Amino acid sequence: MLAKPLIAAGAMIALAWSQGFAQGTASPADVQEIVNKASAAAYYQGTNGRATVHMSIKDAQGRERTRDFVILRKNIDDVDNGEQRFYVFFKRPADVNKTSFLVWKHADAEDDRWLYLPALDLVKRIAPSDERTSFVGSHFFYEDVSGRGPEEDTHVLEEETADYFIVRSTPKAPSAVEFARYKNWIHKSTFIPVQTQYYDAAGEVFRTYAAVSVETIDGHSTVVQSSMTDTRIGGTTHMQYSDVAYDVDLPNDIFTERYLRNPPLRHIR
Amino acid sequence: MTNWRAHMMATAIVTALSAIGPALAQEPPPLPAGLSPAETSGDREQTDEPVPNPPALPADLDAATPADRAPEKGTRKPPSPPLGLTGFIDARSGARIIADPTQKTLSIGELRAQLGRDVETNIATFRFVGDFFYDQVEDVSDADIETGHGFFDLREANALVRPLPFLDIKAGRQILTWGVGDLVFINDLFPKDFRSFFIGRDDEYLKAPSDAIRLSAFSEIANIEFVYTPRFDADRFITGDRISYFNPALQRLAGRDAIIDAQSPTEWFKDDERAARIYRSVAGYEVALYGYSGYWKTPEGVTAAGQPFHPRLAVLGGSLRGPLKGGLLTAEFGHYFSRDDLRGDNSLVRNGETRFLAGYEREIASELTASVQYVGEYISDYGALESALAPGATAPDRMRHLITLRLTKLMLNQTLTLSGFNYWSPNEQDGYFRFRASYKLSDAWLAEAGGNIFYGVDEDTFFGQLENNTNLFVGIRRYF
Numbered sequence: 180m181l182a183k184p185l186i187a188a189g190a191m192i193a194l195a196w197s198q199g200f201a202q203g204t205a206s207p208a209d210v211q212e213i214v215n216k217a218s219a220a221a222y223y224q225g226t227n228g229r230a231t232v233h234m235s236i237k238d239a240q241g242r243e244r245t246r247d248f249v250i251l252r253k254n255i256d257d258v259d260n261g262e263q264r265f266y267v268f269f270k271r272p273a274d275v276n277k278t279s280f281l282v283w284k285h286a287d288a289e290d291d292r293w294l295y296l297p298a299l300d301l302v303k304r305i306a307p308s309d310e311r312t313s314f315v316g317s318h319f320f321y322e323d324v325s326g327r328g329p330e331e332d333t334h335v336l337e338e339e340t341a342d343y344f345i346v347r348s349t350p351k352a353p354s355a356v357e358f359a360r361y362k363n364w365i366h367k368s369t370f371i372p373v374q375t376q377y378y379d380a381a382g383e384v385f386r387t388y389a390a391v392s393v394e395t396i397d398g399h400s401t402v403v404q405s406s407m408t409d410t411r412i413g414g415t416t417h418m419q420y421s422d423v424a425y426d427v428d429l430p431n432d433i434f435t436e437r438y439l440r441n442p443p444l445r446h447i448r
Numbered sequence: 449m450t451n452w453r454a455h456m457m458a459t460a461i462v463t464a465l466s467a468i469g470p471a472l473a474q475e476p477p478p479l480p481a482g483l484s485p486a487e488t489s490g491d492r493e494q495t496d497e498p499v500p501n502p503p504a505l506p507a508d509l510d511a512a513t514p515a516d517r518a519p520e521k522g523t524r525k526p527p528s529p530p531l532g533l534t535g536f537i538d539a540r541s542g543a544r545i546i547a548d549p550t551q552k553t554l555s556i557g558e559l560r561a562q563l564g565r566d567v568e569t570n571i572a573t574f575r576f577v578g579d580f581f582y583d584q585v586e587d588v589s590d591a592d593i594e595t596g597h598g599f600f601d602l603r604e605a606n607a608l609v610r611p612l613p614f615l616d617i618k619a620g621r622q623i624l625t626w627g628v629g630d631l632v633f634i635n636d637l638f639p640k641d642f643r644s645f646f647i648g649r650d651d652e653y654l655k656a657p658s659d660a661i662r663l664s665a666f667s668e669i670a671n672i673e674f675v676y677t678p679r680f681d682a683d684r685f686i687t688g689d690r691i692s693y694f695n696p697a698l699q700r701l702a703g704r705d706a707i708i709d710a711q712s713p714t715e716w717f718k719d720d721e722r723a724a725r726i727y728r729s730v731a732g733y734e735v736a737l738y739g740y741s742g743y744w745k746t747p748e749g750v751t752a753a754g755q756p757f758h759p760r761l762a763v764l765g766g767s768l769r770g771p772l773k774g775g776l777l778t779a780e781f782g783h784y785f786s787r788d789d790l791r792g793d794n795s796l797v798r799n800g801e802t803r804f805l806a807g808y809e810r811e812i813a814s815e816l817t818a819s820v821q822y823v824g825e826y827i828s829d830y831g832a833l834e835s836a837l838a839p840g841a842t843a844p845d846r847m848r849h850l851i852t853l854r855l856t857k858l859m860l861n862q863t864l865t866l867s868g869f870n871y872w873s874p875n876e877q878d879g880y881f882r883f884r885a886s887y888k889l890s891d892a893w894l895a896e897a898g899g900n901i902f903y904g905v906d907e908d909t910f911f912g913q914l915e916n917n918t919n920l921f922v923g924i925r926r927y928f
Binding site: 236238242244245271272273274276288289291296298299300301302304305306307308309312313315316340341342343345364366367368369371373374389390391392393394395400402403404412432435436437441444 | 476477479480481482483484485486534535536568573603608616618622623624625626628651652654655664666671727732734769771774775776809810811814815817819861862863888890891892894927928
């Protein structure tokens with residue numbers, strides 16, 4: 180059918196990339212503010228940005244699948260944890276070459292998503308879907324890459340070390356998610372989430388996110404390598420960001436049907 | 449193997465020990481490369497040396513390390529295609545499961561290579577896509593680039609320019625699609641290839657190419673598109689050569705014994721087509737208006753001498769698409785003016801009609817999406833049609849109702865897609881069920897199996913006439 184795995188995934192969204200606050204940010208008074216800052220550090224830095232992403236998906240048997248794409252992001256009105264737009268242009272694997280994907284992320288409503296299938300010249304609007312399903316067949320969920328709303332969980336500051344705020348988060352709507360709680364190691368000076376562990380009802384860790392490598396790009400600390408391991412699915416996905424740039428010239432109309440059908444070449448090279 | 453076991457044991461012991469320890473003793477993850485430790489932490493050595501790449505994983509990720517270091521299986525990258533070519537090689541075989549005296553038993557038996565190449569210059573982007581194929585069922589003798597018959601199908605050969613900041617122009621052979629229906633087309637009067645659709649070729653072949661120029665102008669108020677096709681591009685419709693159909697003149701099912709030879713308008717710049725669309729977003733909904741002037745895409749008229757032809761057609765319509773209650777709502781209508789039968793009293797030309805659809809799609813379980821559409825087709829001048837009927841002929845129902853249902857399920861980390869799409873007409877008592885299972889063996893290889901099941905009470909209804917074409921197929925594809 181028209182729905183190739185990529186499409187019907189429904190669980191597709193643009194990847195945000197992590198970056199941090201400048202050093203010396205005042206220590207936040209309460210845990211919600213830590214989490215808000217971590218979300219902003221992970222998904223909202225700069226007014227816009229672009230990155231080339233390489234994704235390596237290894238299953239439990241060690242078989243590898245890869246994804247290569249360019250992502251463009253823009254924060255609407257430059258507000259943290261607010262509206263965003265994403266444009267994703269796939270290059271590899273060959274079956275999704277030149278497929279483009281557009282997301283209008285809303286703070287208080289389901290995201291609007293469109294997929295363009297070049298062989299059919301079809302602009303397909305994608306029905307809203309469970310955010311905790313795989314993004315393009317990887318171990319990352321849609322929500323891992325677009326950001327989980329900081330208000331969706333109850334947060335407790337479990338511990339503070341020299342480097343980290345260790346926050347334990349419990350979902351307000353447990354039936355909507357596959358985990359019982361998660362624990363986040365948030366780097367103190369940059370607010371970058373360095374590690375996130377998801378626990379099942381029995382208290383066992385079954386899913387772990389890790390920021391593997393961070394670089395300072397255009398003044399923003401940026402996670403350029405990360406990984407997600409999920410023992411329920413089996414295997415690990417590694418993500419690598421390159422050619423990252425912030426505050427580039429990204430007109431609003433990039434995020435419309437015009438460029439969905441015919442890519443903005445200058446921005447996706 | 450022994451090393452592996454030892455490592456696993458060690459990891460298990462470490463994990464077990466850390467689990468018994470007090471919660472506070474849990475090791476914090478080491479800082480990733482590039483993040484500096486807190487300046488106050490005197491017990492930590494500050495170093496400017498680059499951290500080895502990849503850096504040590506945080507403590508609790510250690511368990512995953514053996515898998516990462518395991519001998520890499522199946523990680524070989526597909527070889528880069530020569531000359532920047534992209535595409536695939538596809539082998540596909542299928543057979544009819546109902547005997548059809550007018551057709552070969554084989555429904556498809558083809559080997560296909562699609563080659564594509566983009567050339568980007570400062571002024572324009574050029575795109576070429578062509579399919580070379582050998583199909584055992586096809587008669588290579590009538591090779592034709594317009595109908596896709598033979599051994600070569602030129603899918604795209606076009607240039608895209610952006611001469612003004614608000615204007616895109618794409619000229620040449622291209623695939624064109626608009627409208628919001630799911631496998632139902634109302635305002636999309638660009639050519640379709642129903643033969644490919646019915647015999648199990650990939651979905652992309654439902655769209656046949658147009659030789660056209662497409663102008664797209666964008667503004668804050670609305671976006672306007674205009675497509676000019678200087679010479680009429682018909683659908684690749686059912687002619688009987690591969691798919692049998694109900695022949696009204698013979699009053700029976702016919703196939704290779706009665707191949708339709710329709711007279712197609714062929715004069716450049718005279719037998720042309722114009723299509724336009726104005727669209728914009730209104731409160732999260734995509735709203736569009738459409739217009740078309742050209743010809744019925746299938747031969748909906750017969751000359752007095754009995755020759756099928758494409759009568760003139762104009763269409764005006766609109767569509768709507770947007771979110772509703774956790775799903776997606778679509779709606780579209782189009783009024784078809786049959787310009788060679790405006791009063792509806794010409795029994796040799798199809799009557800005008802109004803077509804409309806309403807659809808809803810949503811995810812009903814994890815990675816399971818369902819969509820349903822209602823489609824109606826309402827004949828414009830039914831009284832005139834009835835009174836102009838030839839003696840003995842029966843009139844169709846004034847309204848044709850059609851309900852479509854689609855289910856798509858993704859499994860095995862989205863490598864397996866199971867999908868079904870059913871068309872069913874309650875008043876014509878016929879339908880068409882398409883199903884597919886496609887499995888991605890790797891990034892490069894795809895295996896697929898499926899079927900096209902046609903059913904109906906009568907042999908002269910839209911899908912009922914196709915019953916004998918019911919087929920099953922398998923295919924394998926290698927992308928490069």
